[in-house]
Structures are given as structure tokens and as C-alpha cells.
Amino acid sequence: VILEVNHAWQRFAEENDGANYARPIGQNYLTTIEGGVNAQGGKYAAAAIAGINDVLAGKRDEFKMDYPCHAPHKERWFSLRVGPLEIGAIIEHQDITSRKVEEIEREKILGTLNRTEEMAATGAWTLDPTTNVVTWSRGEYLIHGIDISDQETFDKYISESFNKESDGEIRFAAAIRSALKNGIPWELEFSRKTADGRTIWVHSRGQRITWPDGQVIIEGHTQDITVRKTAEILRLEVEERFRSIVESSPIPTLLVDDAENITFLNDSFVKAFGYTLKDIPTVEAWQENAFEDPEYRSWVDREYAASQEITPKGGKAFNPFEIVIRIASGEIRSVVVITTPLKGSNHGERLVTLQDITARKKAETFRLEVEERFRSIVESSPIPTAHIDNTDKITFLSDSFVQAFGYTLEDIPTAKAWLDNAYPDPEYRAWVHREFAAAQEWILKTGKTGDPPRSVEVEVRTASGETRSVIAMITFLRNSVHGERLLTLQDITERKKAELKIIQITYELQEILDATIDGMVTIDATGRIKSVNRAMCELFGYTGEEMLGQNISMLMPESYGSKHDSYLDNYKRTRVKKIIGIGREVAGQRKDGSVFPMDLAVVEHADVGGKSSHYLGTIRDITARKKAEEQLRAAQKMEAVGHLTAGIAHDFNNLLAVVGMNLELLEEESQKIPKLIKYIESALSAVDRGAELTQHLLAFGRNQTLLPKN
Numbered sequence: 283v284i285l286e287v288n289h290a291w292q293r294f295a296e297e298n299d300g301a302n303y304a305r306p307i308g309q310n311y312l313t314t315i316e317g318g319v320n321a322q323g324g325k326y327a328a329a330a331i332a333g334i335n336d337v338l339a340g341k342r343d344e345f346k347m348d349y350p351c352h353a354p355h356k357e358r359w360f361s362l363r364v365g366p367l368e369i370g371a372i373i374e375h376q377d378i379t380s381r382k383v384e385e386i387e388r389e390k391i392l393g394t395l396n397r398t399e400e401m402a403a404t405g406a407w408t409l410d411p412t413t414n415v416v417t418w419s420r421g422e423y424l425i426h427g428i429d430i431s432d433q434e435t436f437d438k439y440i441s442e443s444f445n446k447e448s449d450g451e452i453r454f455a456a457a458i459r460s461a462l463k464n465g466i467p468w469e470l471e472f473s474r475k476t477a478d479g480r481t482i483w484v485h486s487r488g489q490r491i492t493w494p495d496g497q498v499i500i501e502g503h504t505q506d507i508t509v510r511k512t513a514e515i516l517r518l519e520v521e522e523r524f525r526s527i528v529e530s531s532p533i534p535t536l537l538v539d540d541a542e543n544i545t546f547l548n549d550s551f552v553k554a555f556g557y558t559l560k561d562i563p564t565v566e567a568w569q570e571n572a573f574e575d576p577e578y579r580s581w582v583d584r585e586y587a588a589s590q591e592i593t594p595k596g597g598k599a600f601n602p603f604e605i606v607i608r609i610a611s612g613e614i615r616s617v618v619v620i621t622t623p624l625k626g627s628n629h630g631e632r633l634v635t636l637q638d639i640t641a642r643k644k645a646e647t648f649r650l651e652v653e654e655r656f657r658s659i660v661e662s663s664p665i666p667t668a669h670i671d672n673t674d675k676i677t678f679l680s681d682s683f684v685q686a687f688g689y690t691l692e693d694i695p696t697a698k699a700w701l702d703n704a705y706p707d708p709e710y711r712a713w714v715h716r717e718f719a720a721a722q723e724w725i726l727k728t729g730k731t732g733d734p735p736r737s738v739e740v741e742v743r744t745a746s747g748e749t750r751s752v753i754a755m756i757t758f759l760r761n762s763v764h765g766e767r768l769l770t771l772q773d774i775t776e777r778k779k780a781e782l783k784i785i786q787i788t789y790e791l792q793e794i795l796d797a798t799i800d801g802m803v804t805i806d807a808t809g810r811i812k813s814v815n816r817a818m819c820e821l822f823g824y825t826g827e828e829m830l831g832q833n834i835s836m837l838m839p840e841s842y843g844s845k846h847d848s849y850l851d852n853y854k855r856t857r858v859k860k861i862i863g864i865g866r867e868v869a870g871q872r873k874d875g876s877v878f879p880m881d882l883a884v885v886e887h888a889d890v891g892g893k894s895s896h897y898l899g900t901i902r903d904i905t906a907r908k909k910a911e912e913q914l915r916a917a918q919k920m921e922a923v924g925h926l927t928a929g930i931a932h933d934f935n936n937l938l939a940v941v942g943m944n945l946e947l948l949e950e951e952s953q954k955i956p957k958l959i960k961y962i963e964s965a966l967s968a969v970d971r972g973a974e975l976t977q978h979l980l981a982f983g984r985n986q987t988l989l990p991k992n
Contacts (some may be wrong), residue, residue, distance in 0.1 A: 284311050295374070299633045299791070323350055330362060337364045337371050348378065359383075409500040411462055416440050426965065428479035430739070438475045450474055454486060458500055461490045471507065483511035525711075534617075534636045538565060538957055545631070554638055556610025563581070572607040586621070616640045660768075668769040670697055686773060688745030704742040714754075741769070751778045756965050801901035809833050809850055821903055823873035839871045862886050862897070870901065879904050927979050935976040942969040 284306045287295075293304070312334060318327040326349035333345030359382035363374040367768070405421030405833065423430045428439060437528055450472025457468035467489035476482055485865060488502030528535050534551035536544050542565040552558055555572075562568040565586075573579035582605055602620045617636040624631045657678075660667050666683035668676050674697040684690055687704075694700040697763040705711035717738045737755040744750060752771040759766045795802050796816035806813045811829050819826055822837055829836070835843030860866075865883040872878070881902045888895050945966050948958075 284309050291375070294377075328352065333362075334364050334371065335374070337366055340366070348382070385687050404503065404505045405503065407502050409458070409502070411498060411500065422504060425476075425482070425484070425504055427476040427480060435477055448474070449473075457486075458488070458502075461488060461500060462498070465490050471511070473511075482508045483505055484508075528633070534638065536634050536636075538632045538634055540631070544568065551636070554609070555607070555615070555636075561610065571610075573605075574608055578606075607636075612746070616643050666771045666773070668700070668771075670767050670769060672766065674698065676700065686744070686771070687742065687750070693745065703745070705740070706743055710741075714738070718754075718756055739774070751775045795907065801903075803829075803834070803899045803901065805834050805894055805899070806896050807850075808853065809835065809847055818901070821901065822870065828873075830889075837870055839869050839877050842869065843871075867904070870903075930979065932976075932980065935973065935980075938969050938972045938976065942966065942973075945969060 287306065295306075315327050315331055315334075318324060319331075320328070326347070329347055330349065333342075333347060336342045336344050343366065345362075347362045348359060349362060350359050352764055358377060358379045361376040362376045363376070364376075365372050405423070405425050406419040407422050408417045409415075410417075418436070420430060423436075426439065428435050451474060453470055453472060454474075457839070460466045461468055467487070469485075469487040471481050471483060471485050473481055483506075485505040485507045486502060488500060491501050492498050506786060525852055528537075528546075529548050531548060532550050534554045535548045536551055537546040539545055542566060544559060544562055546565075547557070547559055547562075557568070557571065562571060569579050569583060573582055585603060602618045604616060604618050606616055607617055616639050618634045618639055620637070622633045623634075624633060625659075660669075660678075661680055663679075663680055664682050666686045667678075668683055669678035671677055676691060676694055676696060676699075679689070679691055679694075689700070689751060690705065694703055699847045701711050701715060705714050721738075737753050740752060740754050741749050742752055742754075751774050753774055755770045755772070758767045759768065792815070798815060799817055801818040802815045802816055811832055811834055814826050814829050818824075818829070822829075833847070835846045837843075838846060849860070853859065861882065862884045863886070864880065868880060868882050869877050870880045871875040881904050883900045885898045886895050887898060945962055948962055
């Protein structure tokens, strides 16, 4: 029940209720609040009721909560505080509307800034040099691949950043120190590793800031420029590669700018035509030297000018044309000229290549002779060859074809006749026909006649009925207008037999490995298991299928397994051997989790060509050996104790003899003093017991049998 309200409460109530306001003295405050549970903001009303009840019931000393108040004229925010009194509770409502409005506006601004940072791939950060606390904006988290809620990853990344030794990170750290010490702002670009493993390029700028209260901080801004830097690096690489290609190109090449100056001649140009840049600094100088006849020079000039009008529009090289030039020595050469405008050039540069076709011209004269020579080579080739025309008629069989398969042109005058004889099974013949039909279709679609040939491995029947394994290749003759093609059949029967032999040897080798009592395993360069023998399965309790393809660390305790990949990477990087070729005693872990000692020997083998390595490991369970060694050490310790005991017993026995002898002499003299006799007899009895104990010790030292006594 409300007992009293202050003036501030009354003013607030009058502002909200106006003429309807009535002093609430005597009303139940909780009942009033309950009316808002089902209204807008009902969760705040329910929380307030629960908190007030807890304070009234003594369950808590204080209850606080911020809540919105939807007044008729405007929305307000209040801070509710409930404290206990002897007669109930005091409830305070503080108007925090201004503060809340500022917070909401600030959140909106921060949201806008975060979205802007995300779109621009930028971020901001501050460093408090007194505490080394780093604060990031949302953009920084996005750039560096860290979830804004993942504090552990953030702390680790910040800690590692100050200890990285890359050139960029060193320059970045030096810039921060300089700004802090000398107030010098920085701006630099460098690459760095993100928390999720990516390599990015960033543009960083920052400065030292001193607040009015004297606090000094470092403020920085980061922009992800990976795309731009990648493009720049790629552009430089392309330009360097282009210039390198042009310089090393065997085709004579020159560069011409928009002022018709020749800016570059490659070595091939100078060697082929004898002119240097000093001889032909301009296109005009080149034409005067290369085209002695004025009329011919004018024709070339017109063709060249026409190409200049066409090429900038399309950005492509104009159609090549043949010209005749005079080189520096006075010799006449035939060349094909191709002019290509360089895309993206700010100087209108053009690349001009002059391919010397003098030799080609001469070669064309001997084309028929070469064709005849080709036929002669095919006829004498050791590889069985058949020539098929566009009507599927076989027009030629080499001697090696007839000798290998026994068929003549009379037996197989057409491709169909060859298929019927070589592939008697209808289904198999249909499959072979489909394979070669697909090859022909591919050639017709791509236009790549002559290169590469299409091949397939097939079984053919010879004229004698024998079956031979061959690689059949169809090659469509380049530049043939009649669809001519060559069929070559490379006999691989013996190779297939050898392959079967290799498979058999491999199987036998696996059998030998499986019979080996030691475990044997091979892994690739990434640590993946490639093969295991039977002993490995018995030793670790896994099946072969469970191990194949898995990382070898599955067979190690966590202390070894978690570091194995890093050990392997370190060896590949440094080539420093710690186990490979040396061997070591390590621990293995079975499928059931039990750990056992083992000897491990590892040998590295390079694949064919030496492109990559794999490793062969031999594993031996040394549990029994270790137990025997422990037993041997225990026996050796007991033997050493025995030797020590025997020595001590021998010396002690000598001392007892001296004592006993003197006691006996003293006993003879003590007959005159009866009182001393019992003391002497007691001492002699102790000497006898000591002598007996000494004999037991000597027996222990000599490994004699000891009889226990009570």
C-alpha cells in the first residue's frame, strides 16, 4: 500500500494524467503495476513486481531496473530503485530519458559507422599505452576474421601481433613506438596473417592523441586493401612477365608509341635484321631502311596507317600481311607483320612483330617431296599403321601392320571389315565403334585435327585367331580436306603381361609384409597413412580400413600426436633429421586407449621423379624388453647390495673376534672377582649372537640359502 509520495512524483503524475490525477495514498502499488503486465512493455512491469516482492520479503537488499514509460505526450525512460524500510520499502524513480536518448542515438550512430566500416572494409582501434589495452571497432574484427564475441581469440591474436617478426609487423610496431614517443603520425601498407589463417594487405594510419585530462592514447585506422594490392602485384608481375617474354621471344618484336617513335627492339629483332634503335629510332626511319623502293614503301605505309585506324577501336591486332624487307646486310627477307595495340597503355603503344617466313616459303617448295617422304616413313614404321579416307575405305596398310596382325588390304578393305574381323564379339565391337565415333565428333567440334590423337586400349583378334592387347589411336590428318585419318595400333601385350606380373609381385610383397612380426606402416608427406601390414592391426587393435587415409597421429598419445604434423613440417622445411634414419624409442596408443613403449625406425623414400616423399616406419613393441630390463636393473642392484653386505659382515666379524678374545682373557682374570663374571658372560653371549648374525650376512652376500628364524 502506498504510504506517501514526494513532490517530484506528484509533478510527474500531473504531467502524465493531467486533470485526472489523484493522490495515490492508500492504493496498492503492485496492483497498479499489474495493470501494465499485458500492455506494451509488459516484461518490465512483471520484472518490477518480482523485484519489489523480493525486497518486501527480505530476499534481497536492493532491486534496480531501467524501464520505458509510455506517457501520453512522449516516451520517457526511468531508473527504478527499491530499498527496504522497517515498515516496507522505499521506491525511487529517476528520470533518465536524456541519458537513454543519448545512448540510443549513440547506438544508431555506432551501427551506421559499423555498417560503413563493413562496406568500406575499414576499421578503427585505440591503444592505451599505460595498460596496453587494445580496443577494436566492429570493422577491425571483420578485417581480421575474429568474431566480436570471441574474446579468447581476440586476446591471443593481439598478444601474438606484438611478437611477430615479419617485416610488416616490425614496421607497424616501430611506427606505434615512434608515434608514442615523438608524436609522429604514421601511414604505411603491409601484409599480415588474420586469425582465421588468411593473408591480407592493410593500409594503416594513426597518431598519438592527448585528451584534455592528460591521458595519452594511440588511435589507428585500418583499411583492407587486399584486392587493390593483389591487383597491383598482379599488374607488376604481368608487366614484368610481358617484358620478359618480349625480350626473350624468338620472334623479332618492336614497340611503337603514339608519336611513331620506336621505343624498344628485342634481341631477336636485332639479330634477325641487323638494325638497332640508333639505326631506326622512328617508324619513318625503319621504312626508309627496310623498303628501298619508294612505291613499295608507300604501299606498306598505307597498309600500316589503315591498321592504326582500325586497331584502337577494336583493341585487337589487325589482319597480318606479308611484306618483303631489306635487312641491314642488304639481304631480302619475307616476313609476316602483326600490329597489336597494348590494352591499358597510356601512351598508345603498339606491339609489332615481324615473323620471318623466308624459310617457310622455301619449305613450301618442297611440300610434295615432304609428303612423299612421310608416306615412305609410315610404310617403314615399326608401329602398325592404316590409312583411312573419308569414305571409311582403308587405302594403305604398313608392312608392320600386316606382319603384326596378319591382315592384308584384301582381308580388310574398309573400316567396317576391320571392325568385324578384329572385334568378333558384337557388343564389344559396338563399344569400340562408339569410342572412335566420339573421337571423330570431338575433332569435328574443336577443329583440332592432328593434335592430340584420340586413343583407347582394346583387345584385337589377329588373322591367326590370337588375341592381342593394343593401344589404338586415331589421328585426323592436319589440313586434310578429305577427312583422312591414320589408325595406329601399338602392341602392348607384353606390357600388359608385365603389369600383371607387377600386381602379382605387389600382392606377394604384401603377404611378406603381413608375415613380418614387426608393424610396418607407410605415410605420405602430409602424415596420412597409405598402407599397413597385419602386425600393425594386431599391435594397435585397428583394422586396416580404420587406419588407411587417417593421420598417423591417431596411433600416438595426445602429447605426441598433437605435435606430429609440426614435427613433419619442420623436417620438410629444415631437412634436420631427429627420427628419420636414426630411430627412437617412443610411445604408441592402441585403439582401447592403452599406451605402450615401442621402437620406431623411419626411412624416407622419394616418389618416381623425386617430386614428393613418403615415409616407411617399422614399429616393434618393446613392452617385454622394458620389463626384462627393469628386472635386470633390480637384480644388479641386489647383487651390489650383496657385495656391500659381505664386505661389512667380514669386517664386523673381525671386530667381534677381537672383542671375544679379550672378553675370554678377562673372564680368566675375573675368577678372583665373582661379581664381574655375569657381566662378562653376558658380553660373550652378545659376541656369539653377533658372530651368528655375521654368518647370515656373509651367506646373503654369497647368495647362499638363508633359513628364517622367529
